Amino acid sequence: MDLYEHQARQLFEEHGISVPRAEVTDSPGRAAGIARGLGGRVVVKAQVKTGGRGKAGGVRLAEDPAAAERTAREILAMNIKGHPVRTVMLAQPIDIESEFYVSYVLDRAAGRFLAIASAEGGTEIEEVAASRPEAVTRVPVDPAEGVTPEKAAEIVRAAGLPPRTAGVLVRLWQVLTREDALLVEVNPLVRTAQGQLVALDGKVTLDDNARFRQARRSGQETSNDDPLEAAAAAKGLNYVKLDGEVGVVGNGAGLVMSTLDVVAGSGARPANFLDIGGGASARIMSDGLSVVLSDPGVKSVLVNVFGGITACDAVADGIVAALDAVRPTKPIVVRLDGNNAARGRAVLGERAHPLVHQAATMDDAARLAARLAHIS
Amino acid sequence: MAVFLTGESKVLVQGMTGAEGMRHTRRMLAAGTRVVGGVNPRKAGLDVEFDVAGPGGRGSAPRTVPVFGSVREGIEATGADVSVVFVPPAFTRAAVQEAADAGIALAVVITEGVPVHDSVAFCAHAAARGTRVVGPNCPGVISPGRSNAGIVPADITGPGPIGLVSKSGTLTYQLMHELRDVGFSTCVGIGGDPVVGTSHIDCLAAFEEDPGTELIVLVGEIGGDAEERAAAYVRDHVTKPVVGYIAGFTAPEGRTMGHAGAIVSGSSGTARAKKEALEAAGVRVGETPTETARLVLARLAERAVPSDVTHG
Numbered sequence: 001m002d003l004y005e006h007q008a009r010q011l012f013e014e015h016g017i018s019v020p021r022a023e024v025t026d027s028p029g030r031a032a033g034i035a036r037g038l039g040g041r042v043v044v045k046a047q048v049k050t051g052g053r054g055k056a057g058g059v060r061l062a063e064d065p066a067a068a069e070r071t072a073r074e075i076l077a078m079n080i081k082g083h084p085v086r087t088v089m090l091a092q093p094i095d096i097e098s099e100f101y102v103s104y105v106l107d108r109a110a111g112r113f114l115a116i117a118s119a120e121g122g123t124e125i126e127e128v129a130a131s132r133p134e135a136v137t138r139v140p141v142d143p144a145e146g147v148t149p150e151k152a153a154e155i156v157r158a159a160g161l162p163p164r165t166a167g168v169l170v171r172l173w174q175v176l177t178r179e180d181a182l183l184v185e186v187n188p189l190v191r192t193a194q195g196q197l198v199a200l201d202g203k204v205t206l207d208d209n210a211r212f213r214q215a216r217r218s219g220q221e222t223s224n225d226d227p228l229e230a231a232a233a234a235k236g237l238n239y240v241k242l243d244g245e246v247g248v249v250g251n252g253a254g255l256v257m258s259t260l261d262v263v264a265g266s267g268a269r270p271a272n273f274l275d276i277g278g279g280a281s282a283r284i285m286s287d288g289l290s291v292v293l294s295d296p297g298v299k300s301v302l303v304n305v306f307g308g309i310t311a312c313d314a315v316a317d318g319i320v321a322a323l324d325a326v327r328p329t330k331p332i333v334v335r336l337d338g339n340n341a342a343r344g345r346a347v348l349g350e351r352a353h354p355l356v357h358q359a360a361t362m363d364d365a366a367r368l369a370a371r372l373a374h375i376s
Numbered sequence: 377m378a379v380f381l382t383g384e385s386k387v388l389v390q391g392m393t394g395a396e397g398m399r400h401t402r403r404m405l406a407a408g409t410r411v412v413g414g415v416n417p418r419k420a421g422l423d424v425e426f427d428v429a430g431p432g433g434r435g436s437a438p439r440t441v442p443v444f445g446s447v448r449e450g451i452e453a454t455g456a457d458v459s460v461v462f463v464p465p466a467f468t469r470a471a472v473q474e475a476a477d478a479g480i481a482l483a484v485v486i487t488e489g490v491p492v493h494d495s496v497a498f499c500a501h502a503a504a505r506g507t508r509v510v511g512p513n514c515p516g517v518i519s520p521g522r523s524n525a526g527i528v529p530a531d532i533t534g535p536g537p538i539g540l541v542s543k544s545g546t547l548t549y550q551l552m553h554e555l556r557d558v559g560f561s562t563c564v565g566i567g568g569d570p571v572v573g574t575s576h577i578d579c580l581a582a583f584e585e586d587p588g589t590e591l592i593v594l595v596g597e598i599g600g601d602a603e604e605r606a607a608a609y610v611r612d613h614v615t616k617p618v619v620g621y622i623a624g625f626t627a628p629e630g631r632t633m634g635h636a637g638a639i640v641s642g643s644s645g646t647a648r649a650k651k652e653a654l655e656a657a658g659v660r661v662g663e664t665p666t667e668t669a670r671l672v673l674a675r676l677a678e679r680a681v682p683s684d685v686t687h688g
Contacts, residue, residue, distance in 0.1 A: 109601065111495075111496055180493055240628075252545050252546025254568070256633070257597055257626075275634040309527055338532070
């Protein structure tokens with residue numbers, strides 16, 4: 001899960017990294033008061049989980065509280081790359097002397113974290129890396145040792161950063177490990193005219209798998225923008241809304257991704273990703289089908305299950321339960337193979353619902369679902 | 377022949393006495409796996425009886441598997457060289473590190489939802505001790521007709537000349553099903569997490585060395601650059617034919633598609649880029665599992681023809 005800038009800022013602060021004084025609001029009216037509290041002159045920053053907000057006009061300086069209110073109102077009305085701006089952060093401006101870049105990122109291939117540092121902060125690190133690769137230093141971190149003061153000093157020397165930034169690197173490693181983050185980035189890390197090191201902007205991605213041991217995470221959960229995704233999440237389903245007409249339900253992330261592709265290859269667009277997981281019960285299948293059928297964009301549904309652990313007769317029972325509970329008006333194409341497939345097919349055959357069609361293969365099923373979506 | 381797991385492999389199950397552990401130990405036994413023990417410090421000394429279905433699901437016979445207090449005790453008593461890990465995410469790190477410290481050769485980690493920092497730690501710990509980790513969040517390793525360490529259904533297909541490596545469980549099953557008439561030497565489900573112990577490249581290297589593998593199927597999906605790295609490895613080091621399949625062409629940017637590692641970030645990790653990298657390395661890549669299976673059959677048919685005829 002990616003955090004908003006203000007959430008990242010708060011984590012940095014909790015771990016002893018200096019950040020600008022700032023406050024978050026969703027109300028232009030309150031922005032003026034906040035600006036007054038921060039000294040009048042503030043930077044108003046859109047809180048969206050996407051890059052390039054500065055270029056889009058989502059980061060602006062306001063000279064006084066009245067301007068802060070006006071600017072907040074304008075930015076709160078913005079939509080940046082498909083992300084509606086719901087909150088703004090107002091921050092005290094910082095007197096920047098120089099800008100640096102520091103981050104810890106997961107090196108998936110090496111299976112460890114990598115410290116990345118550059119004396120050229122402020123711009124996208126990918127751009128610096130592309131134009132001047134020698135200006136970006138990468139240092140692998142041994143997971144058993146972590147970033148000790150000695151390791152931090154090594155990174156700082158290699159990148160040509162001021163020696164004092166080593167302290168920031170040690171604290172940033174604490175953010176990474178204690179918060180179970182997959183990415184922590186400070187860009188820019190600035191040295192002020194007074195010689196202070198301040199994290200001016202940052203990104204943090206938390207590991208969803210670590211939720212069970214990060215109790216206070218609940219406060220950072222963000223509401224789901226899409227009502228269908230919210231409904232699916234409430235039922236514990238692994239659902240991603242897409243923009244198409246064939247609803248997809250399957251088991252296993254790989255097979256469902258593959259099913260989306262096969263639907264696209266059949267000339268239709270998949271309406272969603274829904275993985276009912278391994279060993280799914282009839283109830284999960286029924287819940288999943290209900291969510292997919294409630295999508296007004298869906299014209300037909302494709303259920304593609306290869307039963308490994310999942311028993312196809314349980315899947316069929318779930319489909320039958322959904323037929324009774326939801327009373328669908330859209331055709332449902334079902335392909336069942338693997339564990340208990342014959343029994344599953346028989347369950348659907350006996351029910352003989354006029355909207356349920358069975359297909360022998362995944363490709364046949366996708367073609368039929370695409371055709372039915374275009375007819376209805 | 378097979379890679380990583382053979383008919384001789386002796387398998388311990390960490391977490392055998394849990395619900396998932398019991399269910400899959402029964403299935404592993406039915407598939408002919410030499411399961412020699414379970415590990416649970418609180419149930420050491422217990423004998424667990426499994427009702428194991430006979431060949432073709434006919435009849436059943438009880439099989440008794442002892443529970444050991446630690447992996448070390450299990451190895452000392454049985455000579456086990458493989459461990460299959462079913463313990464919950466909070467305890468997975470300790471379980472894998474215990475297995476590595478005890479000197480297990482292969483730890484197959486089925487558990488889903490392991491924090492990435494833990495995977496980083498136990499993969500490094502195991503690598504330093506010469507233990508191969510497969511997973512986490514994987515379906516396991518199956519050498520059909522010989523042994524099954526994990527949760528892959530053993531009845532989809534039998535032994536044959538194809539080696540398969542995949543991040544995804546159900547895509548592995550789908551391709552085993554499509555190619556069931558040919559059969560497999562070994563199928564390795566390496567797992568869909570951002571950090572896994574065994575990479576596509578490790579499997580390519582093993583299949584290249586394995587005399588029982590004639591053709592390699594490489595299944596990938598969006599996220600990271602493992603497939604691009606594998607493509608470079610195929611180009612430089614693999615002489616056997618490789619057929620590829622990539623899932624996730626229609627996945628939107630920035631959304632995690634089920635597997636924690638399956639995410640397109642900006643322009644990196646796309647299915648298109650992976651397919652192009654593989655094709656540039658001479659790998660034929662199917663657009664669907666069915667087309668992939670057809671490419672495999674065509675490639676095997678070519679191999680059956682003497683090379684002086686094909687090139688004559």
